[in-house]
Amino acid sequence: MIEFVSNTKFAPSNPKAEEFGEPLHLQKGHKSATTQPTYEEVSAKLSSAEQRVEALLNQYPVKQGALLEVLWIIQSELGWVPKESVRWAAKMCDCSPAHAWGVATFYTMYKHAPTGRFLLQFCQNICCHITGAEDIIQIAEKKLGIKTGETTKDNLFSIVRVECLGACGNGPVMLVNDDFATDVAGGELVMPTNVGLNEERLDKIIAWCKERAAKLKQEPKKDPLGGITGAVHGEPQSPDFAPPPPALGVKATQVDNGVSVVWKIAPEVTSLAVERKNGSKWEAIGNPGIKDKEFIDANGKAGSEYRVIATSGARVAKPSVEAKS
Numbered sequence: 001m002i003e004f005v006s007n008t009k010f011a012p013s014n015p016k017a018e019e020f021g022e023p024l025h026l027q028k029g030h031k032s033a034t035t036q037p038t039y040e041e042v043s044a045k046l047s048s049a050e051q052r053v054e055a056l057l058n059q060y061p062v063k064q065g066a067l068l069e070v071l072w073i074i075q076s077e078l079g080w081v082p083k084e085s086v087r088w089a090a091k092m093c094d095c096s097p098a099h100a101w102g103v104a105t106f107y108t109m110y111k112h113a114p115t116g117r118f119l120l121q122f123c124q125n126i127c128c129h130i131t132g133a134e135d136i137i138q139i140a141e142k143k144l145g146i147k148t149g150e151t152t153k154d155n156l157f158s159i160v161r162v163e164c165l166g167a168c169g170n171g172p173v174m175l176v177n178d179d180f181a182t183d184v185a186g187g188e189l190v191m192p193t194n195v196g197l198n199e200e201r202l203d204k205i206i207a208w209c210k211e212r213a214a215k216l217k218q219e220p221k222k223d224p225l226g227g228i229t230g231a232v233h234g235e236p237q238s239p240d241f242a243p244p245p246p247a248l249g250v251k252a253t254q255v256d257n258g259v260s261v262v263w264k265i266a267p268e269v270t271s272l273a274v275e276r277k278n279g280s281k282w283e284a285i286g287n288p289g290i291k292d293k294e295f296i297d298a299n300g301k302a303g304s305e306y307r308v309i310a311t312s313g314a315r316v317a318k319p320s321v322e323a324k325s
């Protein structure tokens with residue numbers, strides 16, 4: 001049996017900021033000279049996010065499991081992830097600052113310095129490389145007058161290089177903030193099938209960004225835990241996108257006082273409903289708590305059929321498999 005051991009045990013009681021080294025990937029990432037805010041400044045700014053973080057942590061049996069999401073919330077609140085905010089995340093998630101720092105610097109999606117309004121993330125991995133990524137990156141650097149890892153003086157553009165974005169067939173590709181962009185069509189950034197970046201399309205994308213900045217004072221705020229996967233401009237994740245996993249292991253057994261229904265659910269589930277079949281229809285017969293492991297249907301009989309519906313926020317899982325008592 002594998003036992004989960006939290007590295008909280010190894011956390012120094014009063015770790016100092018100097019313990020954090022400079023991550024290697026920053027050589028090609030967000031490296032603008034930045035004044036790091038103090039822990040007090042960071043925690044004051046994040047106080048408005050504390051309630052949301054607490055609600056998130058309540059969904060995890062081990063707080064450390066929510067670390068990635070807490071870092072997303074920080075980035076959404078502050079626009080980047082300062083070093084001391086990583087310590088704040090570690091404190092909230094009950095893990096060591098060193099562990100949180102390792103996580104925060106492993107993923108290039110976390111920004112370790114403020115960036116421009118449009119973060120151009122060019123893929124430099126193999127498929128994009130052989131289809132001309134290096135040329136496109138150099139053209140972008142020349143056009144914007146900055147090098148990789150830098151931000152334009154007007155604070156509009158930053159350039160970073162990233163590894164495979166999973167759109168290899170379109171190479172060379174880039175993300176503009178959270179969205180793929182290899183062209184502009186119908187007034188939107190798009191990535192049509194098999195259409196990669198070239199100089200002409202890059203010009204269109206840069207012009208689109210400038211036009212947007214002239215029209216819109218700032219980018220609409222996205223739900224940091226929804227918009228990421230929804231990848232839709234300015235809109236949170238739609239309720240049916242990536243539904244939570246259904247309740248598993250649903251069993252119905254006859255007991256002295258009716259029928260016992262049991263199940264297992266993922267930590268993200270926020271509410272549950274038990275349904276019993278009545279003819280061809282399903283009827284809700286109870287809403288057990290998310291910590292409950294069993295529901296007794298006092299009116300259940302031999303042959304009654306049950307299913308469990310799990311919900312996470314506004315997202316509803318597929319009904320579980322049906323279980324007959």
Ligand code: FES
Nearest residue numbers: 123128165167168
């Ligand atoms: S190599 Fe660039 S998207 Fe995969």
